[in-house]
Amino acid sequence: MDINELLTRGVAEVIVESELRQRLASGESLRLKQGFDPTKPDMHIGHAVGLRKLRKFQEAGHQVVLIVGDWTAQIGDPSGRDETRPRLDAATVRANAEIFMQQFFRVVDRDRTEVRWQSEWFGEFKLEQALDLAGRFTLAQMLAHETFRRRYDEGAKLTILELMYPMLQGYDSVAIKSDVEFGGTDQKFNNLAGRELMGQLGMRPQHVLLVPLIPGTDGRKMGKTFNNTVDITLSPTDMLGKVMSMSDEVLPLYFEVLTDVPLPELAEIRAGLADGTVKPRDLKMRLAREVVGQFHSPADAVAAEEAFVRQFVQRELPADIPEHALAAPAGIIDLMVAAGLAASKSEARRLIAGGGVRVDGERVEGFELTLSPGANVVIQVGRRQFRRVV
Structure with missing residues (x-):
């Protein structure tokens, strides 16, 4: 495995890169920490960016330690949030976690993954331990968190419990003896908390590897909040259609972080897009096949492409259109609502207009x-929405 590619392709930042390079070059087997907050069980291709990087490290001989945040999920990760997140009960968290892990292991090698639940260490956490943990961080440090600072300055609700979140996530690194923690760029503050805490406790501070956040179908950061995700549980046809709906501007980044296209070819793609010698639509279709093939199969990707071409290029109707039985005359607005093509009459009017x-x-x-x-x-x-009125 090329260490340079491992640490640069699809990577936003490594802390501290020179030291991690040395450890990788030594042949040492590292423990790679990946935590997740099972507040919502569905995973999208934005999550897959980091998981693909984990898989590459596994192929180089390293061990992934997956931490199920069953305790911190009951607090709520404040990263990028402007309000307090409702707390979840333990049963809901566990159910969400099981669903999430089924998707997680569609990308990451289960055999080289150690699954740990925070309740293993926080379930018996004593008050003096919690107070000792809180005493290792200052309010100034916590307010360096952009979200905390904004809410504090605006006088919005900001609980002591939420301030504990980065500390608890940091303690996860201590509990599992993490060598490298992985996360998106929005997790930098929390990841560095683990590095800080390990150093205070006389442990070798973990390295931090941050991956970029990718844009969603509307150009904003991909996330459930914006309803702009490409979920990995989508059918092959729907997944391919979502990728094809992306703007041309995402192509270089998507090829870098979601495919294994060799770096020289990646450079050619960037150059071709810049000088207009390649067609974005052709590249987008190739990208869509690659993505669908990862989460389904190459055969599914080919079938989805053929269906897309029939429907949108050759303007043929889909082979299997859901039917809606009509028993009496109906206006188009009422019919669209009854057939599930619009959520309300006002939405139906907007779509028609x-x-x-x-x-x-x-x-x-x-x-x-x-x-x-x-x-x-x-x-x-x-x-992509069709109904046959019968």
């Missing part, structure tokens, strides 16, 4: 259209 609704290929221009039983027509909303 925006030109996003077609009946048998013809754009619906107004709100007055009425369909009768026996019409046997296909209603299309946007690119």
Whole structure:
């Protein structure tokens, strides 16, 4: 494994890079810490950026230690949040964690992963231990956290419990004797807390490897908050369609962090996009095949591509369109709501006004259209929603 590629491709920052290079070059087997907050069980391809890097380290002979944050999830990770997150009960956290791990091991090698639950050490944590932990960090250190500082300055609610979150995550590193902690760039503060605490306790401070946060379908940071994710549990067809809907600007980054395209070819892709000698649409289709192939299979990726071409390039209808039975005449707005093509009448009107609704290929221009039983027509909303009225 090329150490330089391991530490630079798809990596935003390494702390401290020179020292970690030396340890990797020595052949030492390292313990790689990856924690997750099982507040929500679904994983998207943004999560996969870091998991793919973990897999590369595993292939180089290193051990992943997956920490299930069953205690800190009941506090809520404050990273990037402007309000206190509701606390979850232990049963919900455990159920979410089980679902998340099923997805986690679609990327990371289960055989080279040690799974640990925070309750192993925090379940018996004594008050004096908690106070000792709190006494090792200052308020000034905690307010260096951008989110904490903003909420404090704005007079928003900021609990002592939330201030404990980075300390508790830092203690995880002590408990499992972490060598390297992995996270997105939004986790830098929490990761450094572990490094700080290990140094205070006379342990070798862990290194920190941060991966970039990728943009979602709307160009903003991919996340559930913005409803712009590409979930890894999507069907092959839906996953390919979501990737194809991305803007051209994401292509170089996505190829870097979500594929194994060799670095020389990656440089050619960047150059080709810059000088216009390659077609972004062709690259996007290749990227979509790569992504679908990872989370499903190469055969699924080919089938999804063929379905996409039939539907959007050749303008053919999908082979299997859900049906909606019509027992009496209905206006297009009511019909869209009843068929699940719009969440409300107001949304149906907005979709029609925006030109996003077609009946048998013809754009619906107004709100007055009425369909009768026996019409046997296909209603299309946007690119991927279809209903056959029967």
